Amino acid sequence: MSDAQTDPRLAVAERAARAGSEVAAEGFRDDIDVEIKSGKTDVVTEADRAAQRRVIEVIREEYPDDAVVGEEEDELKAVPEAGDVWIIDPIDGTNNFVRSTPLWTTSVAAVRDGEPVAAANVSPALGDTYLAGPDGTRRNGEPASVSDKTDPETFAVAPTIWWDFDRRDEYAAVCREIVERFADMRRLGCAQLTLGMVATGGLEGAITNVVPNPWDTVAGVYMIRQAGGVVTDLDGEPWRHDSEGLVASNGEAHEELLAAARNVP
Structure with missing residues (x-):
C-alpha cells in the first residue's frame, strides 16, 4: 500500500496536486498570456490561477474549514502557527512553464501547527510524482532516499x-x-x-x-x-x-x- 492509500491528508494532497497539474498542463506549450507581477522575472498566467482554484476545490471537498496558503490570488501568504493548513503552489517554475521548459510542478503540502505532515509534488511534463508522508518519501510509487555520497x-x-x-x-x-x-x-x-x-x-x-x-x-x-x-x-x-x-x-x-x-x- 502506498502512503497516499493509508494517510488521508496525503491522499488529498496527491489528489489535489494531480488535479491542479492537469489544469496547468492544458496551458503548457500553448499560446498563453503572461502577466508581470512585482518584477520582470516575476510572472503569472491564467493557468496558475486556474490550477490553484482547482487544487483548493479538491481540498475543500474533504477539509472545508482548513486554512489555505497559496501563491496566487487572495489566499494567505504566511503560515499560521496553529491549526491545520494547506500550502499550495499551482505552478512552481512559472518562468520555465512560459518558456515551454518542462521543469515545473504543482505542489501541495499539509501542515499542522506549523509542521508538515504530508506533501505532494506532481510534474506532469516530466511524468514524475513525489509524495511524502509519515512512512517516507516516494517517487512514482517507489521508495526514495537521499544520495549516499560523502565526499x-x-x-x-x-x-x-x-x-x-x-x-x-x-x-x-x-x-x-x-x-x-x-x-x-x-x-x-x-x-x-x-x-x-x-x-x-x-x-x-x-x-x-x-x-x-x-x-x-x-x-x-x-x-x-x-x-x-x-x-x-x-x-x-x-x-x-x-x-x-x-x-x-x-x-x-x-x-x-x-x-x-x-x-x-
Missing part, C-alpha cells in the same frame, strides 16, 4: 530560490562558493523540483541565503527529511517555513554546505 568534491549542488536584480552579487557569491567547494552546480529554476531531487538522490544539496516563500519550499523540505536528509537555516537550526536561508543536504558534509551559504556577503 563534497563529488557533490552536485544547486543554488535555489531567486535573487532579484539588486541582489545579484549574492547570487554570484553563492555560485562561486558552490563551484569552488563541490564537483558541479545545477540550477533548475524550480525550487520544489530542486528539493525533490535532493530527496531522491539526484542532487546532494541545495542552498540559498534569502528568505524563501513557504509555497516554494515546505513540501520539498518535508520530502528531504522523510528521505533521510537534513534541512537547516543559516544558523544550522532545523529549517522552518519562516526561516532565513535554506541549506538542504543528504546529511553528509552538511557543514560544508552551511559554510558555502554563510560565506555570502
Whole structure:
C-alpha cells in the first residue's frame, strides 16, 4: 500500500496536486498570456490561477474549514502557527512553464501547527510524482532516499530560490562558493523540483541565503527529511517555513554546505 492509500491528508494532497497539474498542463506549450507581477522575472498566467482554484476545490471537498496558503490570488501568504493548513503552489517554475521548459510542478503540502505532515509534488511534463508522508518519501510509487555520497568534491549542488536584480552579487557569491567547494552546480529554476531531487538522490544539496516563500519550499523540505536528509537555516537550526536561508543536504558534509551559504556577503 502506498502512503497516499493509508494517510488521508496525503491522499488529498496527491489528489489535489494531480488535479491542479492537469489544469496547468492544458496551458503548457500553448499560446498563453503572461502577466508581470512585482518584477520582470516575476510572472503569472491564467493557468496558475486556474490550477490553484482547482487544487483548493479538491481540498475543500474533504477539509472545508482548513486554512489555505497559496501563491496566487487572495489566499494567505504566511503560515499560521496553529491549526491545520494547506500550502499550495499551482505552478512552481512559472518562468520555465512560459518558456515551454518542462521543469515545473504543482505542489501541495499539509501542515499542522506549523509542521508538515504530508506533501505532494506532481510534474506532469516530466511524468514524475513525489509524495511524502509519515512512512517516507516516494517517487512514482517507489521508495526514495537521499544520495549516499560523502565526499563534497563529488557533490552536485544547486543554488535555489531567486535573487532579484539588486541582489545579484549574492547570487554570484553563492555560485562561486558552490563551484569552488563541490564537483558541479545545477540550477533548475524550480525550487520544489530542486528539493525533490535532493530527496531522491539526484542532487546532494541545495542552498540559498534569502528568505524563501513557504509555497516554494515546505513540501520539498518535508520530502528531504522523510528521505533521510537534513534541512537547516543559516544558523544550522532545523529549517522552518519562516526561516532565513535554506541549506538542504543528504546529511553528509552538511557543514560544508552551511559554510558555502554563510560565506555570502
